[in-house]
Amino acid sequence: MWIHDLITANGGHVDAIQLVGGREGNTEIAYCRLEGPFRGQTSAIIIKADLGNIDGVNVHDNYLSGGSYTVYAFSTATWVTKNVRIDRNVFIRGSSLYGTLLTSPAPSPAAQIISKSGNTWDDGSLIWG
Numbered sequence: 757m758w759i760h761d762l763i764t765a766n767g768g769h770v771d772a773i774q775l776v777g778g779r780e781g782n783t784e785i786a787y788c789r790l791e792g793p794f795r796g797q798t799s800a801i802i803i804k805a806d807l808g809n810i811d812g813v814n815v816h817d818n819y820l821s822g823g824s825y826t827v828y829a830f831s832t833a834t835w836v837t838k839n840v841r842i843d844r845n846v847f848i849r850g851s852s853l854y855g856t857l858l859t860s861p862a863p864s865p866a867a868q869i870i871s872k873s874g875n876t877w878d879d880g881s882l883i884w885g
Contacts, residue, residue: 771823
């Protein structure tokens with residue numbers, strides 16, 4: 757799947773893929789090209805438990821770019837995001853405004869990232885050690 761050329765709207769969230777909770781447990785996002793066209797727009801992928809718990813998301817083997825952060829993984833004050841894997845993705849260097857990944861800030865419980873392995877920049881260099 758290739759998601760690209762998203763258009764901004766006042767007050768809108770322009771995410772290529774949004775998981776908001778309730779029914780997204782045991783979800784796989786794989787072999788996609790997700791291009792957020794705007795560095796300041798929200799994300800290529802947002803995993804945020806707004807409407808219910810999210811348990812088990814496997815993000816792997818994707819080509820990801822854009823966003824304020826390219827991937828968000830968030831719990832909220834009410835719901836929890838856990839068991840998220842972010843493995844073997846290619847991130848486009850300089851395509852996001854702030855960075856590749858942002859997880860829940862306090863006071864929400866942290867989203868549980870259980871693996872971040874084999875992720876690279878588009879030049880092949882390793883991200884996160």
